[in-house]
Amino acid sequence: MIKFFKLIPYHFNNACKSIYRNLAMSFSSATAVSVTLLLVMLFLVIAVNLSSVSDKIEKSVQIFVQIDNIVSEEEYDAIEESIKSIENVTVVEYSNKEEQFDLLVADEQAGSEYELLREENPLLNAFYVDITSGEHLEAVNAEVLEIEGVYNSDYGGTSANYLMEAFETIRLGGGLFVVILCFLAIFLISNTIKITIHSRSDEIAIMRHVGADNTFIKMPFMMEGMMIGLIGSIAPILILVFGYQYLYNVLGGNFFSSLLEMQSPTPFVLYASLTLLGLGALVGMVGSFLSVNKYVKWKR
Amino acid sequence: MIHLENVSKIYTNGVHALKNVNIDIEEGEFVYIIGPTGSGKSTFIKLLDGEEIPDTGTVLVADINVGKLKHSKVPYYRRNIGVVFQDFRLLPNLTIFENIAFALEVLGTDRIEVRKRVREVLTLVQLDEKAKAFPRELSGGQQQRATIGRAIVNKPKVLIADEPTGNLDPAMSKEVIDLLEAINKEEGTTILMVTHDKALVDLHKKRTIALDQGFVVADIMKGGYIKHD
Ligand SMILES: Nc1ncnc2c1ncn2[C@@H]1O[C@H](COP(=O)(O)OP(=O)(O)OP(=O)(O)O)[C@@H](O)[C@H]1O
Ligand SMILES: [Mg+2]
Numbered sequence: 001m002i003k004f005f006k007l008i009p010y011h012f013n014n015a016c017k018s019i020y021r022n023l024a025m026s027f028s029s030a031t032a033v034s035v036t037l038l039l040v041m042l043f044l045v046i047a048v049n050l051s052s053v054s055d056k057i058e059k060s061v062q063i064f065v066q067i068d069n070i071v072s073e074e075e076y077d078a079i080e081e082s083i084k085s086i087e088n089v090t091v092v093e094y095s096n097k098e099e100q101f102d103l104l105v106a107d108e109q110a111g112s113e114y115e116l117l118r119e120e121n122p123l124l125n126a127f128y129v130d131i132t133s134g135e136h137l138e139a140v141n142a143e144v145l146e147i148e149g150v151y152n153s154d155y156g157g158t159s160a161n162y163l164m165e166a167f168e169t170i171r172l173g174g175g176l177f178v179v180i181l182c183f184l185a186i187f188l189i190s191n192t193i194k195i196t197i198h199s200r201s202d203e204i205a206i207m208r209h210v211g212a213d214n215t216f217i218k219m220p221f222m223m224e225g226m227m228i229g230l231i232g233s234i235a236p237i238l239i240l241v242f243g244y245q246y247l248y249n250v251l252g253g254n255f256f257s258s259l260l261e262m263q264s265p266t267p268f269v270l271y272a273s274l275t276l277l278g279l280g281a282l283v284g285m286v287g288s289f290l291s292v293n294k295y296v297k298w299k300r
Numbered sequence: 301m302i303h304l305e306n307v308s309k310i311y312t313n314g315v316h317a318l319k320n321v322n323i324d325i326e327e328g329e330f331v332y333i334i335g336p337t338g339s340g341k342s343t344f345i346k347l348l349d350g351e352e353i354p355d356t357g358t359v360l361v362a363d364i365n366v367g368k369l370k371h372s373k374v375p376y377y378r379r380n381i382g383v384v385f386q387d388f389r390l391l392p393n394l395t396i397f398e399n400i401a402f403a404l405e406v407l408g409t410d411r412i413e414v415r416k417r418v419r420e421v422l423t424l425v426q427l428d429e430k431a432k433a434f435p436r437e438l439s440g441g442q443q444q445r446a447t448i449g450r451a452i453v454n455k456p457k458v459l460i461a462d463e464p465t466g467n468l469d470p471a472m473s474k475e476v477i478d479l480l481e482a483i484n485k486e487e488g489t490t491i492l493m494v495t496h497d498k499a500l501v502d503l504h505k506k507r508t509i510a511l512d513q514g515f516v517v518a519d520i521m522k523g524g525y526i527k528h529d
Binding site for chain 1: 389
């Protein structure tokens with residue numbers, strides 16, 4: 001085991017020489033890794049930021065229930081109770097039509113013009129209904145509509161739902177795409193290593209003659225693959241470190257609207273960089289492992 | 301040191317390369333293996349270094365049953381023997397020093413130890429001035445001396461040479477045989493040398509084992525080439 005570690009500098013040296021000798025091949029494999037990791041990086045940035053957004057959307061899902069004008073004040077408690085008894089409902093909050101009017105005035109830019117209408121307030125008394133998560137929106141809404149005295153019930157529109165579904169699709173599709181790209185990078189690295197193994201078959205034969213064991217013969221190739229992977233991860237990491245910080249500063253921490261709050265760069269960039277570095281090394285090792293296992297078969 | 305008992309080797313293509321061979325070679329001996337082409341000389345060497353497995357019989361080298369070795373153990377066994385080939389097999393982009401050091405580095409030998417031992421070997425094979433040269437800058441005889449240096453650098457008990465002078469002119473062949481004799485004498489290494497070189501065998505007389513069509517046809521202590529007709 002000690003011998004194994006003592007030999008690392010030796011293998012490292014060999015791997016460097018080999019990368020240098022097959023510079024064009026090594027470069028193209030490293031580029032493949034770079035492209036893959038660049039996309040992984042973009043995907044990470046989007047996925048991580050979207051997941052915080054979708055958390056927010058999920059939390060803010062609310063149903064807006066308007067009560068018919070003819071319903072008497074006494075019946076309100078009963079309606080509130082029926083809403084509360086529906087599954088997945090957490091909080092029910094009452095808001096009378098005066099409050100609704102205030103909100104309307106505050107919301108509209110030309111609010112002051114509405115003031116004239118305050119006397120004949122056409123709005124309805126309402127309940128805000130919070131529920132546990134977005135996926136129950138439709139079911140709860142349907143049940144609320146069944147309750148007697150409910151004039152209308154609505155939620156942030158199907159758009160909220162569509163948004164969530166879109167996020168999910170992006171996450172799945174992006175993930176799949178990244179996995180495919182990883183396989184491509186692994187394939188390219190394993191091809192590079194195959195060529196290295198081929199160009200060094202004389203050396204391998206001589207190694208066998210002087211009594212090198214298989215681990216010793218395989219090591220430099222594994223190391224070479226890993227190094228190609230690591231070299232490939234440099235560019236995406238640099239782009240991430242500087243690009244994300246820049247984007248964060250320029251956008252003031254938000255994507256387009258305050259709903260899309262960006263992850264702060266300090267822990268995120270570090271974790272993402274380590275992920276990219278690890279992934280680069282892994283892709284490189286798997287790639288070289290495949291070739292080494294296939295082409296450095298033990299024979300006597 | 302080397303003990304073959306009822307050894308036969310049949311290749312997958314049906315060629316019967318060795319037939320019921322019995323050979324005993326003591327520690328410190330220097331033995332020639334001769335015979336016409338296709339008589340099984342190289343096969344004999346491949347059985348000794350573990351490259352091929354006998355179909356019947358036992359091959360013992362330094363008390364190790366070579367034919368029964370697990371594949372994964374073969375590299376460790378090979379560290380006990382040195383092999384030299386007709387076609388040198390030096391790595392072209394390493395210097396002579398590095399080529400010889402290679403055989404030790406593969407074993408994980410300490411750097412300082414490697415340097416010391418390679419210097420010793422370079423002196424023994426008389427290539428001190430060529431340490432920094434590349435194989436292509438050397439004559440055939442010098443290259444063959446370098447491979448012999450590589451073969452003995454980890455002090456093997458047995459040195460096996462398959463036609464080491466096959467590509468060399470008589471003067472260079474003499475260089476090589478002198479070196480092998482020196483190694484045999486100074487380091488006490490058991491040496492087995494396959495050769496076609498009649499003149500050499502007649503001049504440097506040693507125990508000579510002759511193969512023909514897979515059989516041992518002669519084993520002469522006094523030496524001298526046997527005529528085949
Ligand atoms: N790997 C192999 N597969 C099949 N047949 C082989 C193999 N190696 C050698 N042979 C056959 O075995 C026989 C003995 O071959 P071997 O190489 O041992 O002869 P040799 O005495 O070394 O000949 P040479 O003097 O030409 O080197 C030959 O008929 C050869 O064709
Ligand atoms: Mg031969």
